[in-house]
Amino acid sequence: MATMIELVDPKAQLEERIRTLEEERTALMESIAMLKERVTNLELERQASSLTNEVEALRTEKAVLEEKIASYGPSPASPVEAYQV
Numbered sequence: 001m002a003t004m005i006e007l008v009d010p011k012a013q014l015e016e017r018i019r020t021l022e023e024e025r026t027a028l029m030e031s032i033a034m035l036k037e038r039v040t041n042l043e044l045e046r047q048a049s050s051l052t053n054e055v056e057a058l059r060t061e062k063a064v065l066e067e068k069i070a071s072y073g074p075s076p077a078s079p080v081e082a083y084q085v
Helices: 002-071
Strands: none
């Protein structure tokens, strides 16, 4: 009878170990999915920030060029306007 008890105990231990490992696997998979989502969000935030900076620099450059053009005064008359009397 002692042999039968010894066989059941390792089986129960293995079943418990499997159950524990399956629970850990599930938790790790959920954690990994959340971490991947967070990494994606961080990458998108970084890209948005970079684009925001680039757009702001372009807006500034445009404004500077528009001011420079305006500083030259009114644009010269087109050939059609030059012949009007």
